[in-house]
Amino acid sequence: MTDFLAIYLRDQQALAVGVRALAARARDGNKGTELGAALTGTADAMAQDVRTYEGIMRALGVRANPAKVLLAAAGERLGRLKRNGRWLSYSPLSRFLELEMLAMGIESKKILWHTLGELAGLRERLPGTDFDELLTRAARQRQTLEPFRREAGARAFPADA
Template sequence: MHDKALRIYLNDHLAGATTGAELSRRIARAHDSSGRAPELRRLAEDIADDRRSLLALMESLGIAPQQYKACGGWVAEKIARLKLNGRVRRRSGLSTIVELETLRMGIQGKYLLWTALMAAAPVPGPIDTTRLQELADRAKDQMETVEALHRTAAGAVLGEGRI
């Protein structure tokens, strides 16, 4: 793998992972009294764990995290909260739908990261491709979870049969 490209690629994904970890925690907090709260907390924990796995991989490859990119991901999630959702002071159901859509896209990006690394990794090499496959499989499960949550939220907010 080309060192410079790999360093940039992994740090860009670290920024995305930071955004995803923050967003998933926000969604879980916003729905902490719902029946889906345990599922949302588990999802947020898994996404945070995936970020830690990325950091561990970067460390094993001798790639230093670029803090400005990780901080940029953190800031991006905070700025995204300012979107107009039809309400000024409290959350709208639209917020949940859009946040789940954003989270789904981030998880798909993470899945593509793990599969790209598997395709590029020399065997034998410094990257544990078995672990990458586990992470890719978990990302698939996360996408399915988020899609199910999204369908439920869209049905409740947008109303069945109104479209």
């Protein structure tokens, strides 16, 4: 394994931890709604993906970089402080941005699974990892959230405004 692959794995782990935290926050902020139910499934799947990813790292003998993981988690928390048009309440822009960032994280994950399976040759090296299922799961997550992302975008950016 090259140093480049180890660096890539550590960087992607930090990104995955940040997206997982965002999914959990969005889930908690939308409890009791249809979106909250969708986010519960997505957050659970993302947590499972992180565990799978960390298993891949262990199988390859790549240790996590705690500083990168900590910075990613801190970055997700700091992102909560930005103003989204309201000071004291959850704005339509907040919901849209959360869903948009989750969509980007899922798309990034699809690219990640392809990169690891095909470009890095891990499909052959790690036959116990089902990269096709990981890609399918990411596609399902994206399909689940897309209607909510579109609805949130329409509310955040009304055509008649």
